[in-house]
Amino acid sequence: MSVADQTMAPTSTPVESSGPLAHDATAAPHHTSTGLSNEKLGMWLFLGSECLLFGGLISTFLLYRAKDVPGMAGPAVGDLYDIPFTSVSSFVLLMSSLTMVLSLSAIQRADQRRARTWLLTTALLGGTFVAGQVYEFTAFVREGLGYTTNLQSSAFYTLTGFHGVHVTLGIVMLMSLFVMSLRGRLSSERAETVEIVGLYWHFVDIVWIIIFTLVYLIPA
Amino acid sequence: MADLAPPVSNRDAKRPMGAWRKPTVVALVMALVLTGCASDAPQSALDPAGPYARTLDGLFNPVMWVATAVFVLVQGVIVYSVFKWRRRAGDDDDAMPAQLHGNTKLEIGWTILPALVLALVAIFTIPVIFELHAKPADALEVSVTGAKYWWGYTYGTQPEFGITQADGIVTANELHIPAEQTVLLRLTSPDVIHSFWAPRLNGKADVVPGREHTWLLEADKPGVYSGQCGEFCGTSHANMRLKVVAHDQAGWDDWVERMQRVPLEPVTGSAARGFQLFAQKGCSGCHQVDGAYETVAPNSPAAPNLTHLFSRDCFAGCIYDLNDRNEMEAWLRNPQRKAGSLMVVGALSEQEIDDLYAYLETLE
Amino acid sequence: MSAESTAAARHEEYQAQTEHEGADHPSERSYVGIALILAVLTAAEVATFYFEEELGALLIPALIVMMIVKFFLVIMWFMHLRFDHNLFTRIFVSGLVLAVGVYMAALLTFKFFS
Amino acid sequence: MITTGSRFWFALAGLSVVAAAVYFVSSGYEKYGSLVLLFAAVAAMIPGLAAVTLRDGTVPAAADDGGGPSAGIADTRLPAVWPALMALGVGFVVVGLAVGGALVYVGFGILAVSLVEWMVQSWAECSTADPAVNQALRNRIMYPIEFPALAAIGVALVVIAFSRVLLAVPRTGSTVVAIVVASLILAVATLLSARPRVSSSLVTAVVVLGAVALLAGGIVAGVAGERNFEAHEGGHEEAGEAGEGHENVGGGGDEPAADPGGHGG
Amino acid sequence: MALTEVRPPLELTAGDEPLRKPLGAFTRPTSSQGWRSWITTVDHKKIGIMYGATAMAFFALGGLEALLIRAQLAQPNGQVLDPQVYNQMFTMHGTTMIFLVIMPMLAAFSNYLIPLMIGARDVAFPRLNALSYWIFLFGGLFLYSSFVLGGPPDSGWFNYAPQSGVVHSPGHGIDYWTLGLQITGIASLLGAVNLIVTCLNMRAPGMTLLRMPVFVWMALVAQFLLLFAIPVITVALFLLMFDRLFGANFFNVSAGADPLLWQHLFWIFGHPEVYILILPAFGIVSEVIPTFARKPLFGYPFMVFSGIAIGFMGWGVWVHHMFASGVGPVSVAAFALTTMFIAVPTGVKIFNWIGTLWKGKLQFTTAMMFAVGLVSQFTIGGLSGVMHSVAPHDTQQTDTYFIVAHFHYVLFGGSMFGIFAGMYYWWPKIFGYKLSERIGKKNFWLMFVGFNLTFAPMHIVGLQGMPRRTATYPEGMGWDLMNLLETIGAFIIAVSFLVWIYNVVASRKNPHAGADPWDARTLEWGTSSPPPVHNFDVEPTAEHLDEWWHVKYDEDEQGRPVRRQSYTFYSDVDEASKARGGRAPEVDTSSIHLPSPSYWPVVIALALPLIGYGLIYTYWLAGIGGLLLFAGVYGLGLEPSVDPEAGHDDHAADGHPDPDPDTETGTELVDAEVGAPGGAGASKEETP
Ligand code: HEA
Ligand code: HEA
Ligand code: CUA
Numbered sequence A: 001m002s003v004a005d006q007t008m009a010p011t012s013t014p015v016e017s018s019g020p021l022a023h024d025a026t027a028a029p030h031h032t033s034t035g036l037s038n039e040k041l042g043m044w045l046f047l048g049s050e051c052l053l054f055g056g057l058i059s060t061f062l063l064y065r066a067k068d069v070p071g072m073a074g075p076a077v078g079d080l081y082d083i084p085f086t087s088v089s090s091f092v093l094l095m096s097s098l099t100m101v102l103s104l105s106a107i108q109r110a111d112q113r114r115a116r117t118w119l120l121t122t123a124l125l126g127g128t129f130v131a132g133q134v135y136e137f138t139a140f141v142r143e144g145l146g147y148t149t150n151l152q153s154s155a156f157y158t159l160t161g162f163h164g165v166h167v168t169l170g171i172v173m174l175m176s177l178f179v180m181s182l183r184g185r186l187s188s189e190r191a192e193t194v195e196i197v198g199l200y201w202h203f204v205d206i207v208w209i210i211i212f213t214l215v216y217l218i219p220a
Numbered sequence B: 001m002a003d004l005a006p007p008v009s010n011r012d013a014k015r016p017m018g019a020w021r022k023p024t025v026v027a028l029v030m031a032l033v034l035t036g037c038a039s040d041a042p043q044s045a046l047d048p049a050g051p052y053a054r055t056l057d058g059l060f061n062p063v064m065w066v067a068t069a070v071f072v073l074v075q076g077v078i079v080y081s082v083f084k085w086r087r088r089a090g091d092d093d094d095a096m097p098a099q100l101h102g103n104t105k106l107e108i109g110w111t112i113l114p115a116l117v118l119a120l121v122a123i124f125t126i127p128v129i130f131e132l133h134a135k136p137a138d139a140l141e142v143s144v145t146g147a148k149y150w151w152g153y154t155y156g157t158q159p160e161f162g163i164t165q166a167d168g169i170v171t172a173n174e175l176h177i178p179a180e181q182t183v184l185l186r187l188t189s190p191d192v193i194h195s196f197w198a199p200r201l202n203g204k205a206d207v208v209p210g211r212e213h214t215w216l217l218e219a220d221k222p223g224v225y226s227g228q229c230g231e232f233c234g235t236s237h238a239n240m241r242l243k244v245v246a247h248d249q250a251g252w253d254d255w256v257e258r259m260q261r262v263p264l265e266p267v268t269g270s271a272a273r274g275f276q277l278f279a280q281k282g283c284s285g286c287h288q289v290d291g292a293y294e295t296v297a298p299n300s301p302a303a304p305n306l307t308h309l310f311s312r313d314c315f316a317g318c319i320y321d322l323n324d325r326n327e328m329e330a331w332l333r334n335p336q337r338k339a340g341s342l343m344v345v346g347a348l349s350e351q352e353i354d355d356l357y358a359y360l361e362t363l364e
Numbered sequence C: 001m002s003a004e005s006t007a008a009a010r011h012e013e014y015q016a017q018t019e020h021e022g023a024d025h026p027s028e029r030s031y032v033g034i035a036l037i038l039a040v041l042t043a044a045e046v047a048t049f050y051f052e053e054e055l056g057a058l059l060i061p062a063l064i065v066m067m068i069v070k071f072f073l074v075i076m077w078f079m080h081l082r083f084d085h086n087l088f089t090r091i092f093v094s095g096l097v098l099a100v101g102v103y104m105a106a107l108l109t110f111k112f113f114s
Numbered sequence D: 001m002i003t004t005g006s007r008f009w010f011a012l013a014g015l016s017v018v019a020a021a022v023y024f025v026s027s028g029y030e031k032y033g034s035l036v037l038l039f040a041a042v043a044a045m046i047p048g049l050a051a052v053t054l055r056d057g058t059v060p061a062a063a064d065d066g067g068g069p070s071a072g073i074a075d076t077r078l079p080a081v082w083p084a085l086m087a088l089g090v091g092f093v094v095v096g097l098a099v100g101g102a103l104v105y106v107g108f109g110i111l112a113v114s115l116v117e118w119m120v121q122s123w124a125e126c127s128t129a130d131p132a133v134n135q136a137l138r139n140r141i142m143y144p145i146e147f148p149a150l151a152a153i154g155v156a157l158v159v160i161a162f163s164r165v166l167l168a169v170p171r172t173g174s175t176v177v178a179i180v181v182a183s184l185i186l187a188v189a190t191l192l193s194a195r196p197r198v199s200s201s202l203v204t205a206v207v208v209l210g211a212v213a214l215l216a217g218g219i220v221a222g223v224a225g226e227r228n229f230e231a232h233e234g235g236h237e238e239a240g241e242a243g244e245g246h247e248n249v250g251g252g253g254d255e256p257a258a259d260p261g262g263h264g265g
Numbered sequence E: 001m002a003l004t005e006v007r008p009p010l011e012l013t014a015g016d017e018p019l020r021k022p023l024g025a026f027t028r029p030t031s032s033q034g035w036r037s038w039i040t041t042v043d044h045k046k047i048g049i050m051y052g053a054t055a056m057a058f059f060a061l062g063g064l065e066a067l068l069i070r071a072q073l074a075q076p077n078g079q080v081l082d083p084q085v086y087n088q089m090f091t092m093h094g095t096t097m098i099f100l101v102i103m104p105m106l107a108a109f110s111n112y113l114i115p116l117m118i119g120a121r122d123v124a125f126p127r128l129n130a131l132s133y134w135i136f137l138f139g140g141l142f143l144y145s146s147f148v149l150g151g152p153p154d155s156g157w158f159n160y161a162p163q164s165g166v167v168h169s170p171g172h173g174i175d176y177w178t179l180g181l182q183i184t185g186i187a188s189l190l191g192a193v194n195l196i197v198t199c200l201n202m203r204a205p206g207m208t209l210l211r212m213p214v215f216v217w218m219a220l221v222a223q224f225l226l227l228f229a230i231p232v233i234t235v236a237l238f239l240l241m242f243d244r245l246f247g248a249n250f251f252n253v254s255a256g257a258d259p260l261l262w263q264h265l266f267w268i269f270g271h272p273e274v275y276i277l278i279l280p281a282f283g284i285v286s287e288v289i290p291t292f293a294r295k296p297l298f299g300y301p302f303m304v305f306s307g308i309a310i311g312f313m314g315w316g317v318w319v320h321h322m323f324a325s326g327v328g329p330v331s332v333a334a335f336a337l338t339t340m341f342i343a344v345p346t347g348v349k350i351f352n353w354i355g356t357l358w359k360g361k362l363q364f365t366t367a368m369m370f371a372v373g374l375v376s377q378f379t380i381g382g383l384s385g386v387m388h389s390v391a392p393h394d395t396q397q398t399d400t401y402f403i404v405a406h407f408h409y410v411l412f413g414g415s416m417f418g419i420f421a422g423m424y425y426w427w428p429k430i431f432g433y434k435l436s437e438r439i440g441k442k443n444f445w446l447m448f449v450g451f452n453l454t455f456a457p458m459h460i461v462g463l464q465g466m467p468r469r470t471a472t473y474p475e476g477m478g479w480d481l482m483n484l485l486e487t488i489g490a491f492i493i494a495v496s497f498l499v500w501i502y503n504v505v506a507s508r509k510n511p512h513a514g515a516d517p518w519d520a521r522t523l524e525w526g527t528s529s530p531p532p533v534h535n536f537d538v539e540p541t542a543e544h545l546d547e548w549w550h551v552k553y554d555e556d557e558q559g560r561p562v563r564r565q566s567y568t569f570y571s572d573v574d575e576a577s578k579a580r581g582g583r584a585p586e587v588d589t590s591s592i593h594l595p596s597p598s599y600w601p602v603v604i605a606l607a608l609p610l611i612g613y614g615l616i617y618t619y620w621l622a623g624i625g626g627l628l629l630f631a632g633v634y635g636l637g638l639e640p641s642v643d644p645e646a647g648h649d650d651h652a653a654d655g656h657p658d659p660d661p662d663t664e665t666g667t668e669l670v671d672a673e674v675g676a677p678g679g680a681g682a683s684k685e686e687t688p
């Protein structure tokens, strides 16, 4: 074993993956009290916590959009929505959830090649979504709704921006997995890493499902 | 030092002489709480002087007794246990007490009993909440502005209370009300959150910018009731005090009549010079004087209306005595003596201060 | 043998007694099926945008129902909650319920729904 | 004795001091930022000094320990593209200075990156006699920075290029473009996974083609500029945010002004 | 340093002495001794100790601020501090005590004890654990750096908008506050995930949930509260930060914002937070009291479920902090009700502790005195809490010293007393020797008297109308005497704190206390003091609640415990413990693997304050911080948690220091050269 190998040993993933004991670092999740893997449990806990983060941002937006502000500066966000475009974005994100789960299913079958294809596809769809968001933001700004223009705009950009940052981080994780896979470091024993990143990815998707309905479709 | 033998060194078996302190200190404290309504505390919530404050106090007292009962019970049992079952010198450490693991009946009991007690408290509490939010029809209405760091009051036209002037009455820091009369306050703020509080008349109500809250007040008897801002609002939060002055009918009529008189413009002497200075030195950029200086600069902070300044006893958040000329001169010399005050004036000569004072004195 | 491995063996034994779910993941076909349902639902959601008038008072309930269905399809299938240990479900749902609960209550105090 | 490990830290400290000085002067004597930079210098000195006192990672020290003079010389240098890249950076800077604009910053960016890479690499080269080990050392230090940086650049390129395209085409066009692109991605992926035996060079070709198309689209769209947007009321407030010189911000007069307060409900 | 200088590389022929540190300063750290071991450690025990030490240091700071407050208020029209400084003092005092003292103190106990109590070798994510600590530390230091960089925040620990907005607080103090709390929040969130997974997943065989010690349970509930509460304050802090830094409008009233939004977000976090502060303390006394009453905890399941109930109910009461803020009578009524009934599960706890005392054989060690002190003093605070819940009258109490009295009784009389009980109780476990009992009792009585003298009179002045957060008060309000007493009391507390410090220093020479000095009940007492790096040589199995007690004691016919002649400890113990019937297990501990130390946590944590300073002063610094952050995260991720190169010298079997790794012939390059998974260290054991 060369040093090179050792510094890049199998736990190479941005997701924290240290087991409590050496043999847990790589082993299947059988040495825990519940039989569940630490990492996966950790991710679910984190997602539970994220519910309250997005809940707070969404409520803030809803509260401020519903607010009657006499003489409010700038347009209302609702006047600027491009629903057809946002629908496509939503669709893209939904499909990326599909490709994500296909990737997981492939890696579980030790089908490296497909897993990699789907990983990259997921990342690209994610990229498309983020690009769409950049486009949307730019368009809104051009149409007179800056971040500081009014109550609604601050709340809108903050909420969707937070979501966009989550998507972006997800893409970075997917790309890391992709690179790992290229270097042959994503064996099917590490399928769980893909699963965990996938959980995060799907969570970002369900947050968008909610945002799409509550923020875009339900009229103020 | 630390014994190796199980489990505790013998020294611990000695009675700590301080063990008595606990009950005594605590009893002392309780006694003090209950006698806290000593009359030398002019701002005491324990000394209600109006129906609302009395309602609150009437709610508090029984709860206080419930708490006292629980307190005595719990501390009593603790103290009893501590003395009764403490390990004594010479005890056989290997002899174990009975290993009780629990008792479900007891558990149910001490779950239900407090719940019942609390339900009782709730039954008395909830109606009062709504009662205090009711809006009586025949109330005197006053708009209250809490601003850094003073209180402003505007009485709209209300003929039934003798206020007939079109733009009503405007004053600051001292809230004048008729005794035995419900007063409905409408609370607003131009800057940050404050809280209007005159403890002997009612609890406090936050004054939130962007919102209008209502609050009730009533005094049984004529008198002066002190209060102050209850929500932290910046550097001089401590200096944002207020007074409520309750009048009998005659006093009220006098006051209303006086407040509806527009002060005359001084034409000669020091006061007339002061009148000029009031504009030259920028005072009129922030302060209104009815009939003379009606509009303020657009970027001015909220500042008290001075039309009837000398009808008051205190100024600048009621921390200075208006009857003491030195206080006012010191204020004009340096308003920052009240830390964080938003009043900014250029340096004034002693002569100018005298002149301004002479002018201000005419505003009564 | 080291103590470590005997402990591990005991672990194993203990594990055997505790139930262990998981493993049987749905087929790719069902994933595609779910995705199709999701796509159709999204299309239906978008359609409401063009039939706002026709839907009237039904609009908001319809949107909310579709949102919830989509939400649960994703967490149940794509996130495997349906097939996984229910501890995950419990953890996530407690976060979710808590979020919905406290924020709805907070909005209520602002008289948001009236 | 200055050990190999400590050099890196000392250099970092030195650079921080220089940066602090430059910043202090260039920012008009702003003290906090400079303070923080000095702080960074001190922070870098600590591990540096530690490395010195511990004689940590020093080849000669190790050689001393090992006793005996070491015989034979092997070339342990790693292949390096950095000098060339630095030259490129300098070129960018020069051209940038000449024509003005963002090119200067790109040049400086390239310079900085290659400088750091080169520094670390030459440090690694001297560490041991084994190129493989040296490579591993380099990776150990640089991977954590390179990985996320590359990923970020990649994401940024995709996002920026594609959003330029969306901004350039008409409003309904954006929707169409988005759906077409997404469908294409999905279709290609489906095809690839349905045909397990396509050659990897074909896959690479597809990916490269896609990337080139995207970049080209981005550049073309960027040059073509954004479409016209209608500013809604109040837009002038945001003139600062609207960004550098977009002359095509619409007049926005024809949109009926939303009645104040009418947004609520 | 010449970049181009070509040095003659060294050739290494097989059999030559290998180079020791090819990575130089970047070598994976291995030491388990010396300062470097503390910086890089991932051992939950060391991390616990660091948390504790840091928190106590912050306690001294927060206490000093309190003393300044009290000095200013000792007399009417005090002149000690000017109002601005006074405001900064109480803001930093409250923020410090809550976020930098009690929370980390309880993290200290949870970290140190949970793995030991559930029979695990470490927490679930040891490196994440180190990361949490460093993030917390740098977050705290960042907040405190505001003292030298333009002045600390001054809007109170709940920092109401719009006073905290950039218009009314134009300095950078509030920015330090938001960013600092944001940073420590990350630490808490990571810690919560880590400890919850630990409790759920790392239990020893047989350690079912309902066999977990009550401390573990209460810590678990508190961590769940953290998990769900931190994101709420994160939202609030982000909104405020965006307002201040980027001109957003969340609390901009002139744009139509509603200041109550901040209050809701803050208190949705804030009330669960106060239970986060108290529940672990409840857990501590639930361990201390049974040990010194020589009885099992009365009503264990009720203790557990009331704790869970408190955790749940704690989410439904936050508006009681806003009774006067104008939320409307319906909300007030609803939340007054929920608030009242939270007293029920808390009462269950109080009564069960008393039930444990009842008919026990109480040994009044210092730990026990603090524990009983908690039961009695917390009750006082709880009762004033119930008085607040009487919403109409709360309009008289809120923002007065009556509230200040309430929360100091629950926070000091509750959490701090619990923390002191825990320190006296577990000190011998953590450091091997007891704190002096003689000095400890002085410590307790001084604190008890000082505490009551400080805070009891606050009830009175509060009801007499003295508002809190006032830098001064005039004469003639009837508050003078009580304020003077309070100040005297505060200085008595300070003396007691110095006595505690003296105790810590003076007790270092105390003899070794043995593994189980108190004859206690839970697993941590079955291993040596201090425990070996891997906690237990043999992994415990739990067949009972209070497993360790059952190892030591049999039952006679009447169900009374009888000490067994001999029993086995979980690790090699000292003579004293052997003398009491204990045996050491016979095992080879060399096969136990633990994650290796790492530099990355410190690197990541350092990045966060950099980002903070960057956001406040210049964005490019934030960029560098961001890069460093990512680099750190990737570095940590790319680095195997167990260093494959490391010998197992970082946890020598007996927990005794290893031979200095620097003097040992290294193995790394041999591995590299020979390419075999061997070498001196690795040959002992490799991952299975
Ligand atoms: C450790 C922290 C802690 C704990 C445990 C509590 C516990 C409680 N708190 Fe406290 N609270 C704070 C910390 C804490 N609090 C802080 C820091 C603030 C101020 C924040 C600020 O403004 O800066 C505050 C403020 C605060 C307020 C707001 C006051 C105001 O600003 O107007 C209220 C209002 O209802 C309240 C209520 C309660 C209640 C009902 C409990 C209950 O949980 C108490 C329950 C316990 C008992 C009641 C005692 C034992 C029970 C029995 C013996 C059973 C029998 C009892 C009866 C039948 C009554 N608290
Ligand atoms: C756990 C929480 C906690 C603790 C332990 C304390 C401890 C103390 N508190 Fe604190 N307090 C709060 C939490 C806490 N407080 C909170 C949340 C607020 C609200 C803030 C706000 O309104 O925003 C508050 C507010 C508050 C106020 C109200 C200020 C105001 O409203 O204007 C006062 C006033 O007396 C006060 C006093 C004290 C005192 C005297 C102590 C004493 O018990 C302190 C005892 C400790 C010491 C005395 C340490 C001694 C140190 C030394 C002797 C130095 C040694 C040095 C070295 C060894 C280097 N506190
Ligand atoms: Cu106004 Cu405090």
Ligand SMILES: [Cu+2]
Pocket (backbone or CB within 6 Å): E270, E271, E274, E317, E318, E320, E321
């Ligand atoms: Cu509370």
